[in-house]
Amino acid sequence: MSNVLDVADRIAWWLREHLAVLALLVVAILALAVFAVTSGGGEDGVPEGAVARVGSAQITEEELAHWQEVYTASATASGGAAPSAEEARRAAFGVLVGAVWVLQEAKDQDVTVSDKDIAGSIDNYFQQTGATGPQDRAAIQKQLGTTEDDMRFQQKVALLASQLQERAAEKVAAPSDAEIKKVYEEEPGRWATPSERDVEVIVTTEKAKAEEAKAALEKGEDYDAVDEKFSATPGQGKLEKLKNGQSGDVIDRAVFSAPVDEVSGPVDTGGGFLVFRVTKSTPLPEQSLEQAEKAIVASLTATAKAKAAADYVSGLRDRWKVRTSCVAEVQIEEFCGTKAS
Structure with missing residues (x-):
C-alpha cells in the first residue's frame, strides 16, 4: 500500500542533512538547477571565479547565481513570499554542495544511472505536478525558472542519491x-x-x-x-x-x-x-x-534500513565536508570544512 505515510517515511534524510535534492523530488515541491561540475587545480584552494571546491570539483559564482534565481522562483511559484537574497543564496549553496557530494560519492562507489532512467524520472515528476503535455511541462519549467537540462541534472542527482541510500540499506541483516x-x-x-x-x-x-x-x-x-x-x-x-x-x-x-x-x-x-x-x-x-511474524519482520526491517541509510548519509556528509573548501562569503558550517585562503 503506497500512501502519504510512505512519503512521510521517505522524505529525505537528504532534507534533514541539508541535501535537498532527493527530498524535494519526493514531495514534488521544487525543481533543481543544473550546474557544471568542473575539475582542475589543487584541493586546498578555490580557483578564481569559484565559491567552493569539493574534492576535484568546483562550484562557480555563475552556477550559484543561477540556482539562487531558481530557488527564488520556486519559492514564489505557488504564491509564497519571496525569500531574502541571503536566504536564497544560502539555500542555493547548500543544494549545490549537496549535489556535488552525491556525484563524487557515486563516482567513488561506481554507482551510475542511465539516460533512460533519467528520462523516466522526469516523466514521473511531471505526472506528479499534473502536466499532461509539452505545453504544460514548458509552463511549469518557466514558472520554476528551470530548463530541460536543469531537470535532467536534477533527476540524475536524485537517482544517484536514492541508489546510494538503497545500497546501504541492503546490508541490513534479517531480525532474529x-x-x-x-x-x-x-x-x-x-x-x-x-x-x-x-x-x-x-x-x-x-x-x-x-x-x-x-x-x-x-x-x-x-x-x-x-x-x-x-x-x-x-x-x-x-x-x-x-x-x-x-x-x-x-x-x-x-x-x-x-x-x-x-x-x-x-x-x-x-x-x-x-x-x-x-x-x-x-x-x-x-x-x-506466528500469525504476526511477517508484519513484525517487515516493521523491524524497515526501521533497520532507515537507520542504516541515515548512518550512511551522516558518514557521507562527514567524508565530503572535510574535502569542501569555501570562500569567506559562503562559509556555512554545515557544508564547509575549510576556509579558502
Whole structure:
C-alpha cells in the first residue's frame, strides 16, 4: 500500500542533512538547477571565479547565481513570499554542495544511472505536478525558472542519491527470532490485539508548519482546508483501513497508540513531520506470534534500513565536508570544512 505515510517515511534524510535534492523530488515541491561540475587545480584552494571546491570539483559564482534565481522562483511559484537574497543564496549553496557530494560519492562507489532512467524520472515528476503535455511541462519549467537540462541534472542527482541510500540499506541483516518475539510481547496492542484505522494525515517538511496545522485542526477548522494549506502532499491524506506494519515503525507506533477523534503530533518521522487524527478504529482478530511474524519482520526491517541509510548519509556528509573548501562569503558550517585562503 503506497500512501502519504510512505512519503512521510521517505522524505529525505537528504532534507534533514541539508541535501535537498532527493527530498524535494519526493514531495514534488521544487525543481533543481543544473550546474557544471568542473575539475582542475589543487584541493586546498578555490580557483578564481569559484565559491567552493569539493574534492576535484568546483562550484562557480555563475552556477550559484543561477540556482539562487531558481530557488527564488520556486519559492514564489505557488504564491509564497519571496525569500531574502541571503536566504536564497544560502539555500542555493547548500543544494549545490549537496549535489556535488552525491556525484563524487557515486563516482567513488561506481554507482551510475542511465539516460533512460533519467528520462523516466522526469516523466514521473511531471505526472506528479499534473502536466499532461509539452505545453504544460514548458509552463511549469518557466514558472520554476528551470530548463530541460536543469531537470535532467536534477533527476540524475536524485537517482544517484536514492541508489546510494538503497545500497546501504541492503546490508541490513534479517531480525532474529528473539527480536521478533520480544517485539510481539512488548507491544501487544500492535501485534496480539491489532486494529485497522481510518486516519486523516497532514505531512510537512517543517515542524513549524506541522504545529500550525495541528492548531488549526484543534480549533475545528475543516481538514480539507488545512490539508490544502499546509500539507506537502495535499489531497492524499485521507487513509482508510490502515493496518499496522504498512507505514514504518515510527508512524505505526504513533498512529496505533493514538486516541480516536483527537489531533495528534507533530511526529518527527526522520524526514518530515506528521499531524494526524484517527477517525475510526476497528478491532481485528487476535494474532498469535506466528500469525504476526511477517508484519513484525517487515516493521523491524524497515526501521533497520532507515537507520542504516541515515548512518550512511551522516558518514557521507562527514567524508565530503572535510574535502569542501569555501570562500569567506559562503562559509556555512554545515557544508564547509575549510576556509579558502
